[in-house]
Amino acid sequence: MSSSPLLADLVEALRCLPGVGAKTAQRMAFHVLERDRAGARRLAERLAAAVERIGNCTRCRTFSEEPLCALCASSTRERSLLCVVETPVDQLAIEQATGYRGQYFVLLGRISPLDGLGPKELGLDLLAQRLAEGEVQELIVATNPTVEGEATAHMLAQLARAAGVRASRLAHGVPLGGELEFIDRGTLAHAFGGRQVL
Protein backbone atom coordinates (compact mmCIF):
# COMPACT_ATOMS: atom_id res chain seq x y z
CA MET A 1 0.00 0.00 0.00
CA SER A 2 2.80 2.44 0.78
CA SER A 3 6.55 2.59 0.99
CA SER A 4 6.38 4.16 4.46
CA PRO A 5 6.17 1.85 7.46
CA LEU A 6 5.18 4.84 9.62
CA LEU A 7 2.19 5.51 7.37
CA ALA A 8 1.11 1.88 7.61
CA ASP A 9 1.46 2.07 11.41
CA LEU A 10 -0.66 5.23 11.51
CA VAL A 11 -3.44 3.62 9.47
CA GLU A 12 -3.39 0.60 11.72
CA ALA A 13 -3.50 2.78 14.87
CA LEU A 14 -6.45 4.84 13.61
CA ARG A 15 -8.51 1.69 13.35
CA CYS A 16 -8.90 1.60 17.13
CA LEU A 17 -11.54 4.36 16.75
CA PRO A 18 -15.17 3.18 16.64
CA GLY A 19 -16.52 2.90 13.11
CA VAL A 20 -13.12 3.30 11.47
CA GLY A 21 -12.27 0.48 9.12
CA ALA A 22 -9.21 0.09 6.90
CA LYS A 23 -10.54 2.38 4.14
CA THR A 24 -11.56 5.22 6.45
CA ALA A 25 -8.31 4.97 8.40
CA GLN A 26 -6.35 5.28 5.18
CA ARG A 27 -8.37 8.34 4.10
CA MET A 28 -7.80 9.97 7.51
CA ALA A 29 -4.07 9.33 7.41
CA PHE A 30 -3.66 10.74 3.90
CA HIS A 31 -5.83 13.74 4.78
CA VAL A 32 -3.79 14.88 7.76
CA LEU A 33 -0.48 14.31 5.99
CA GLU A 34 -1.54 16.14 2.84
CA ARG A 35 -3.59 18.99 4.30
CA ASP A 36 -3.55 19.37 8.05
CA ARG A 37 -0.30 18.57 9.77
CA ALA A 38 -0.93 21.28 12.40
CA GLY A 39 -4.32 19.78 13.22
CA ALA A 40 -2.75 16.34 13.46
CA ARG A 41 -0.06 17.60 15.83
CA ARG A 42 -2.73 19.22 18.03
CA LEU A 43 -4.78 16.00 18.01
CA ALA A 44 -1.73 13.95 18.98
CA GLU A 45 -0.94 16.28 21.88
CA ARG A 46 -4.55 16.37 23.12
CA LEU A 47 -4.87 12.61 22.90
CA ALA A 48 -1.65 12.09 24.82
CA ALA A 49 -2.65 14.63 27.48
CA ALA A 50 -6.16 13.18 27.85
CA VAL A 51 -4.92 9.62 28.16
CA GLU A 52 -2.24 10.74 30.59
CA ARG A 53 -4.28 13.00 32.84
CA ILE A 54 -7.95 11.93 32.76
CA GLY A 55 -8.68 9.35 35.40
CA ASN A 56 -11.78 8.55 37.41
CA CYS A 57 -13.34 10.53 40.23
CA THR A 58 -12.64 8.73 43.50
CA ARG A 59 -16.18 9.39 44.69
CA CYS A 60 -18.44 8.81 41.66
CA ARG A 61 -16.07 7.11 39.14
CA THR A 62 -16.88 9.47 36.26
CA PHE A 63 -14.02 10.81 34.13
CA SER A 64 -12.07 13.49 35.99
CA GLU A 65 -8.65 15.12 36.02
CA GLU A 66 -8.90 15.81 39.75
CA PRO A 67 -9.37 13.21 42.47
CA LEU A 68 -12.84 14.73 42.94
CA CYS A 69 -14.85 15.70 39.83
CA ALA A 70 -16.47 19.16 39.60
CA LEU A 71 -19.90 17.72 40.28
CA CYS A 72 -18.87 15.85 43.41
CA ALA A 73 -16.93 18.88 44.64
CA SER A 74 -19.83 21.28 43.99
CA SER A 75 -21.52 22.76 47.06
CA THR A 76 -24.75 23.48 45.17
CA ARG A 77 -25.69 19.90 44.26
CA GLU A 78 -28.05 18.11 46.62
CA ARG A 79 -26.22 15.40 48.50
CA SER A 80 -29.38 13.54 49.48
CA LEU A 81 -30.06 12.40 45.90
CA LEU A 82 -27.78 9.92 44.19
CA CYS A 83 -28.44 8.84 40.61
CA VAL A 84 -26.71 5.64 39.42
CA VAL A 85 -25.94 5.41 35.69
CA GLU A 86 -24.09 2.87 33.59
CA THR A 87 -21.77 5.25 31.72
CA PRO A 88 -20.49 8.86 31.70
CA VAL A 89 -22.48 9.33 28.46
CA ASP A 90 -25.69 8.40 30.28
CA GLN A 91 -24.75 10.88 33.00
CA LEU A 92 -24.29 13.60 30.39
CA ALA A 93 -27.67 12.77 28.82
CA ILE A 94 -29.45 13.15 32.17
CA GLU A 95 -27.58 16.37 32.92
CA GLN A 96 -28.63 17.84 29.57
CA ALA A 97 -32.22 16.57 29.47
CA THR A 98 -33.43 16.97 33.05
CA GLY A 99 -33.27 19.51 35.82
CA TYR A 100 -31.68 16.98 38.17
CA ARG A 101 -29.77 18.71 40.97
CA GLY A 102 -28.41 15.72 42.86
CA GLN A 103 -25.18 13.77 42.50
CA TYR A 104 -24.19 10.72 40.47
CA PHE A 105 -22.52 7.37 40.72
CA VAL A 106 -21.16 5.90 37.49
CA LEU A 107 -20.90 2.10 37.27
CA LEU A 108 -18.81 2.09 34.06
CA GLY A 109 -20.81 -0.91 32.86
CA ARG A 110 -23.60 -3.22 33.98
CA ILE A 111 -23.71 -6.68 35.52
CA SER A 112 -22.66 -9.13 32.83
CA PRO A 113 -20.89 -12.39 33.66
CA LEU A 114 -20.01 -12.97 30.01
CA ASP A 115 -18.19 -9.62 29.92
CA GLY A 116 -16.51 -10.33 33.25
CA LEU A 117 -18.41 -7.48 34.92
CA GLY A 118 -19.59 -8.15 38.48
CA PRO A 119 -20.18 -6.13 41.64
CA LYS A 120 -16.47 -5.52 42.16
CA GLU A 121 -15.85 -4.19 38.64
CA LEU A 122 -18.85 -1.85 38.96
CA GLY A 123 -17.51 -0.33 42.18
CA LEU A 124 -20.45 -1.47 44.30
CA ASP A 125 -18.22 -1.59 47.40
CA LEU A 126 -17.54 2.13 46.89
CA LEU A 127 -21.27 2.76 46.45
CA ALA A 128 -22.09 0.79 49.61
CA GLN A 129 -19.59 2.93 51.50
CA ARG A 130 -21.24 6.06 50.14
CA LEU A 131 -24.69 4.89 51.25
CA ALA A 132 -23.32 4.01 54.69
CA GLU A 133 -22.20 7.63 55.13
CA GLY A 134 -25.88 8.42 55.69
CA GLU A 135 -26.24 11.54 53.52
CA VAL A 136 -28.08 9.84 50.66
CA GLN A 137 -31.88 9.68 51.13
CA GLU A 138 -32.86 8.41 47.69
CA LEU A 139 -30.99 6.20 45.24
CA ILE A 140 -32.25 6.85 41.71
CA VAL A 141 -31.49 3.80 39.57
CA ALA A 142 -31.04 4.87 35.94
CA THR A 143 -29.62 1.68 34.42
CA ASN A 144 -30.89 0.70 30.98
CA PRO A 145 -34.10 -1.31 30.56
CA THR A 146 -32.21 -4.35 29.28
CA VAL A 147 -31.92 -7.73 31.00
CA GLU A 148 -28.45 -6.80 32.26
CA GLY A 149 -29.63 -3.33 33.28
CA GLU A 150 -32.57 -4.85 35.18
CA ALA A 151 -30.31 -7.32 36.97
CA THR A 152 -28.02 -4.43 37.90
CA ALA A 153 -31.02 -2.43 39.14
CA HIS A 154 -32.05 -5.38 41.31
CA MET A 155 -28.59 -5.57 42.84
CA LEU A 156 -28.62 -1.80 43.49
CA ALA A 157 -32.04 -2.06 45.13
CA GLN A 158 -30.68 -4.77 47.47
CA LEU A 159 -27.75 -2.52 48.32
CA ALA A 160 -30.09 0.39 49.08
CA ARG A 161 -32.36 -1.78 51.20
CA ALA A 162 -29.40 -3.02 53.23
CA ALA A 163 -28.41 0.61 53.89
CA GLY A 164 -31.97 1.71 54.67
CA VAL A 165 -32.06 4.06 51.65
CA ARG A 166 -35.13 4.50 49.44
CA ALA A 167 -34.54 3.35 45.85
CA SER A 168 -36.43 4.52 42.76
CA ARG A 169 -36.22 3.46 39.13
CA LEU A 170 -36.62 5.52 35.96
CA ALA A 171 -39.95 4.88 34.27
CA HIS A 172 -39.62 3.40 30.80
CA GLY A 173 -42.11 2.56 28.14
CA VAL A 174 -44.07 4.29 25.42
CA PRO A 175 -42.02 7.25 24.14
CA LEU A 176 -43.51 10.72 24.23
CA GLY A 177 -45.49 11.27 21.01
CA GLY A 178 -45.41 7.55 20.22
CA GLU A 179 -48.46 5.68 18.97
CA LEU A 180 -48.96 2.13 20.19
CA GLU A 181 -49.43 0.78 16.69
CA PHE A 182 -45.92 1.81 15.67
CA ILE A 183 -43.98 1.00 18.82
CA ASP A 184 -41.83 -2.11 18.68
CA ARG A 185 -43.32 -4.99 20.60
CA GLY A 186 -40.52 -5.29 23.13
CA THR A 187 -41.00 -1.68 24.22
CA LEU A 188 -44.75 -2.14 24.33
CA ALA A 189 -44.44 -5.29 26.46
CA HIS A 190 -42.16 -3.44 28.86
CA ALA A 191 -44.50 -0.45 29.09
CA PHE A 192 -47.45 -2.74 29.66
CA GLY A 193 -45.65 -4.66 32.39
CA GLY A 194 -44.67 -1.39 34.10
CA ARG A 195 -48.11 0.22 33.94
CA GLN A 196 -48.99 2.64 36.75
CA VAL A 197 -52.08 3.33 38.81
CA LEU A 198 -54.10 6.30 37.50
Added chain:
Amino acid sequence: MRVDQQPGYILHARPYRETSLLLEVFSRDHGRVGLVARGVRRERSRLPRGVLQPLQPLLFDWIARGELGALVAAEIASAPFALAGDLLFSAMYVNELVSRLCARNDAHPLAFAAYAQCLDRLAADEPAGWTLRRFERELLADLGYALLLDRDAADAALLPEQDYAYDPESGARTWTAGDGRMPRVSGAALLALGADRTPDAAQLAQLRRLMRSVIRHHLDGELNAWTWARPAAPPTSG
Protein backbone atom coordinates in the same frame (compact mmCIF):
# COMPACT_ATOMS: atom_id res chain seq x y z
CA MET B 1 -26.24 -20.94 3.47
CA ARG B 2 -29.45 -19.23 4.48
CA VAL B 3 -31.30 -20.22 7.64
CA ASP B 4 -34.95 -19.23 8.00
CA GLN B 5 -37.34 -19.02 10.93
CA GLN B 6 -34.90 -20.72 13.28
CA PRO B 7 -36.07 -20.81 16.93
CA GLY B 8 -33.48 -19.48 19.33
CA TYR B 9 -32.52 -17.29 22.25
CA ILE B 10 -29.95 -14.54 22.61
CA LEU B 11 -27.38 -15.52 25.22
CA HIS B 12 -25.41 -12.32 25.00
CA ALA B 13 -25.19 -9.17 22.90
CA ARG B 14 -22.20 -6.89 22.65
CA PRO B 15 -21.55 -3.74 20.61
CA TYR B 16 -19.77 -4.55 17.36
CA ARG B 17 -18.17 -1.93 15.13
CA GLU B 18 -19.93 1.42 15.30
CA THR B 19 -23.60 0.62 14.89
CA SER B 20 -23.86 -3.15 15.02
CA LEU B 21 -24.36 -5.81 17.65
CA LEU B 22 -22.64 -9.17 17.87
CA LEU B 23 -25.24 -11.63 19.12
CA GLU B 24 -24.40 -14.95 20.70
CA VAL B 25 -27.48 -17.03 19.88
CA PHE B 26 -28.48 -20.49 21.12
CA SER B 27 -30.44 -21.95 18.22
CA ARG B 28 -32.36 -25.22 17.99
CA ASP B 29 -30.76 -26.76 14.91
CA HIS B 30 -27.37 -25.03 14.74
CA GLY B 31 -26.45 -24.77 18.40
CA ARG B 32 -24.58 -21.68 19.51
CA VAL B 33 -24.00 -19.27 16.63
CA GLY B 34 -22.47 -15.78 16.40
CA LEU B 35 -24.66 -13.40 14.41
CA VAL B 36 -23.91 -9.81 13.43
CA ALA B 37 -26.96 -7.53 13.60
CA ARG B 38 -25.77 -4.84 11.24
CA GLY B 39 -26.76 -1.22 11.88
CA VAL B 40 -29.12 -2.19 14.69
CA ARG B 41 -27.76 0.49 17.02
CA ARG B 42 -28.76 3.25 14.60
CA GLU B 43 -31.80 5.36 15.46
CA ARG B 44 -33.74 3.96 12.52
CA SER B 45 -32.85 0.33 12.11
CA ARG B 46 -34.55 -2.29 9.98
CA LEU B 47 -33.89 -4.85 12.71
CA PRO B 48 -35.97 -4.58 15.89
CA ARG B 49 -33.42 -3.55 18.54
CA GLY B 50 -36.01 -3.70 21.32
CA VAL B 51 -36.64 -7.43 20.93
CA LEU B 52 -32.99 -8.43 20.52
CA GLN B 53 -32.74 -9.30 24.19
CA PRO B 54 -31.95 -12.40 26.20
CA LEU B 55 -35.01 -14.24 27.61
CA GLN B 56 -37.06 -13.38 24.52
CA PRO B 57 -37.99 -16.42 22.39
CA LEU B 58 -37.22 -15.39 18.82
CA LEU B 59 -37.28 -16.71 15.26
CA PHE B 60 -34.08 -15.82 13.43
CA ASP B 61 -33.28 -15.56 9.72
CA TRP B 62 -29.59 -15.37 8.91
CA ILE B 63 -27.02 -15.96 6.24
CA ALA B 64 -24.20 -18.17 7.45
CA ARG B 65 -20.70 -17.59 6.13
CA GLY B 66 -17.52 -18.37 7.97
CA GLU B 67 -17.36 -17.91 11.71
CA LEU B 68 -20.08 -15.23 11.98
CA GLY B 69 -23.50 -15.14 10.34
CA ALA B 70 -25.34 -12.03 9.18
CA LEU B 71 -28.71 -11.54 10.83
CA VAL B 72 -31.40 -10.82 8.25
CA ALA B 73 -34.51 -10.77 10.44
CA ALA B 74 -35.67 -11.58 13.94
CA GLU B 75 -39.22 -11.82 15.14
CA ILE B 76 -40.90 -12.60 18.43
CA ALA B 77 -41.88 -16.26 18.73
CA SER B 78 -43.74 -15.91 22.02
CA ALA B 79 -43.88 -13.71 25.10
CA PRO B 80 -40.57 -13.21 26.95
CA PHE B 81 -39.80 -15.31 30.04
CA ALA B 82 -41.04 -13.12 32.86
CA LEU B 83 -38.06 -13.17 35.23
CA ALA B 84 -37.26 -10.52 37.81
CA GLY B 85 -35.08 -10.07 40.85
CA ASP B 86 -32.74 -12.91 41.79
CA LEU B 87 -34.10 -15.04 38.95
CA LEU B 88 -32.36 -12.70 36.50
CA PHE B 89 -29.06 -13.82 38.03
CA SER B 90 -30.07 -17.47 37.60
CA ALA B 91 -30.85 -16.79 33.94
CA MET B 92 -27.54 -14.99 33.43
CA TYR B 93 -25.74 -17.94 34.99
CA VAL B 94 -27.50 -20.33 32.60
CA ASN B 95 -26.55 -18.12 29.65
CA GLU B 96 -22.92 -17.99 30.73
CA LEU B 97 -22.89 -21.76 31.23
CA VAL B 98 -24.25 -22.45 27.72
CA SER B 99 -21.93 -19.88 26.14
CA ARG B 100 -18.87 -21.33 27.80
CA LEU B 101 -19.65 -25.05 27.51
CA CYS B 102 -21.16 -25.26 24.00
CA ALA B 103 -18.85 -24.86 21.01
CA ARG B 104 -20.10 -22.68 18.16
CA ASN B 105 -22.04 -24.33 15.32
CA ASP B 106 -22.54 -27.61 17.16
CA ALA B 107 -26.22 -28.59 17.39
CA HIS B 108 -27.49 -29.69 20.82
CA PRO B 109 -31.26 -30.10 20.40
CA LEU B 110 -31.77 -31.82 23.76
CA ALA B 111 -29.86 -29.12 25.61
CA PHE B 112 -31.87 -26.55 23.66
CA ALA B 113 -35.14 -28.07 24.86
CA ALA B 114 -33.79 -28.29 28.41
CA TYR B 115 -32.77 -24.61 28.23
CA ALA B 116 -36.32 -23.51 27.36
CA GLN B 117 -37.72 -25.79 30.06
CA CYS B 118 -35.29 -24.36 32.62
CA LEU B 119 -36.34 -20.76 31.87
CA ASP B 120 -39.98 -21.86 31.95
CA ARG B 121 -39.52 -23.40 35.39
CA LEU B 122 -37.74 -20.32 36.69
CA ALA B 123 -40.55 -18.11 35.34
CA ALA B 124 -43.09 -20.42 37.01
CA ASP B 125 -41.31 -19.86 40.33
CA GLU B 126 -40.17 -23.44 40.77
CA PRO B 127 -37.24 -23.65 43.24
CA ALA B 128 -34.29 -22.11 41.37
CA GLY B 129 -31.53 -24.32 42.82
CA TRP B 130 -33.15 -27.61 41.81
CA THR B 131 -34.18 -26.16 38.42
CA LEU B 132 -30.54 -25.23 37.70
CA ARG B 133 -29.21 -28.65 38.77
CA ARG B 134 -31.69 -30.39 36.47
CA PHE B 135 -30.63 -28.17 33.57
CA GLU B 136 -26.93 -28.76 34.25
CA ARG B 137 -27.55 -32.52 34.24
CA GLU B 138 -29.31 -32.36 30.84
CA LEU B 139 -26.77 -29.97 29.31
CA LEU B 140 -23.79 -32.09 30.39
CA ALA B 141 -25.49 -35.24 29.09
CA ASP B 142 -26.16 -33.70 25.66
CA LEU B 143 -22.54 -32.52 25.47
CA GLY B 144 -21.30 -36.06 26.10
CA TYR B 145 -20.35 -35.49 29.74
CA ALA B 146 -23.26 -37.37 31.31
CA LEU B 147 -22.89 -38.04 35.02
CA LEU B 148 -23.06 -41.61 36.26
CA LEU B 149 -25.94 -41.45 38.74
CA ASP B 150 -27.05 -44.99 39.49
CA ARG B 151 -23.80 -46.98 39.73
CA ASP B 152 -20.39 -46.23 41.15
CA ALA B 153 -17.14 -46.24 39.18
CA ALA B 154 -16.75 -49.99 39.83
CA ASP B 155 -20.26 -50.65 38.45
CA ALA B 156 -21.87 -51.44 41.81
CA ALA B 157 -25.30 -49.96 42.56
CA LEU B 158 -25.12 -46.69 44.55
CA LEU B 159 -26.19 -47.02 48.18
CA PRO B 160 -28.37 -44.13 49.43
CA GLU B 161 -26.76 -44.03 52.90
CA GLN B 162 -23.18 -44.22 51.57
CA ASP B 163 -21.04 -41.07 51.04
CA TYR B 164 -19.13 -40.87 47.77
CA ALA B 165 -16.35 -38.84 46.22
CA TYR B 166 -17.31 -37.97 42.64
CA ASP B 167 -14.58 -38.01 40.00
CA PRO B 168 -15.79 -36.21 36.82
CA GLU B 169 -13.87 -38.69 34.66
CA SER B 170 -14.80 -42.00 36.27
CA GLY B 171 -17.79 -41.40 38.55
CA ALA B 172 -18.55 -42.06 42.21
CA ARG B 173 -16.37 -44.04 44.58
CA THR B 174 -16.73 -44.63 48.29
CA TRP B 175 -15.61 -41.54 50.20
CA THR B 176 -12.37 -41.84 52.18
CA ALA B 177 -10.51 -39.29 54.26
CA GLY B 178 -7.95 -38.91 51.45
CA ASP B 179 -10.56 -37.50 49.06
CA GLY B 180 -10.49 -33.99 50.51
CA ARG B 181 -10.23 -32.34 47.10
CA MET B 182 -13.28 -34.10 45.64
CA PRO B 183 -16.87 -33.10 46.30
CA ARG B 184 -18.44 -35.34 48.94
CA VAL B 185 -21.95 -36.36 48.07
CA SER B 186 -24.38 -38.92 49.45
CA GLY B 187 -25.69 -41.79 47.37
CA ALA B 188 -29.20 -40.53 48.10
CA ALA B 189 -28.37 -37.15 46.48
CA LEU B 190 -26.86 -38.80 43.39
CA LEU B 191 -29.84 -41.15 43.05
CA ALA B 192 -32.29 -38.25 43.42
CA LEU B 193 -30.56 -36.32 40.63
CA GLY B 194 -30.47 -39.42 38.43
CA ALA B 195 -34.15 -40.20 38.97
CA ASP B 196 -35.19 -36.52 38.74
CA ARG B 197 -36.64 -36.75 42.25
CA THR B 198 -36.65 -33.54 44.32
CA PRO B 199 -33.78 -33.75 46.85
CA ASP B 200 -33.91 -32.36 50.38
CA ALA B 201 -32.04 -29.18 51.26
CA ALA B 202 -28.85 -30.92 52.42
CA GLN B 203 -28.74 -33.10 49.30
CA LEU B 204 -29.36 -30.05 47.12
CA ALA B 205 -26.38 -28.28 48.70
CA GLN B 206 -24.21 -31.34 47.97
CA LEU B 207 -25.43 -31.47 44.38
CA ARG B 208 -24.60 -27.78 43.94
CA ARG B 209 -21.00 -28.42 44.97
CA LEU B 210 -20.89 -31.58 42.86
CA MET B 211 -22.11 -29.85 39.69
CA ARG B 212 -19.80 -26.91 40.20
CA SER B 213 -16.83 -29.23 40.48
CA VAL B 214 -17.85 -31.24 37.39
CA ILE B 215 -18.47 -28.10 35.34
CA ARG B 216 -15.17 -26.59 36.50
CA HIS B 217 -13.44 -29.77 35.36
CA HIS B 218 -14.95 -29.62 31.85
CA LEU B 219 -14.45 -25.87 31.48
CA ASP B 220 -10.97 -26.04 32.92
CA GLY B 221 -11.83 -22.73 34.57
CA GLU B 222 -14.29 -20.70 36.57
CA LEU B 223 -17.59 -19.12 35.59
CA ASN B 224 -17.79 -15.41 36.33
CA ALA B 225 -21.27 -15.84 37.79
CA TRP B 226 -19.68 -18.00 40.51
CA THR B 227 -17.21 -15.39 41.61
CA TRP B 228 -19.81 -12.77 42.46
CA ALA B 229 -19.98 -12.47 46.21
CA ARG B 230 -23.71 -12.33 46.79
CA PRO B 231 -24.61 -10.36 49.93
CA ALA B 232 -27.54 -12.68 50.65
CA ALA B 233 -25.69 -15.98 50.32
CA PRO B 234 -22.99 -17.30 52.64
CA PRO B 235 -19.64 -18.00 50.97
CA THR B 236 -19.58 -21.51 49.53
CA SER B 237 -16.80 -24.01 49.82
CA GLY B 238 -15.76 -26.04 46.80
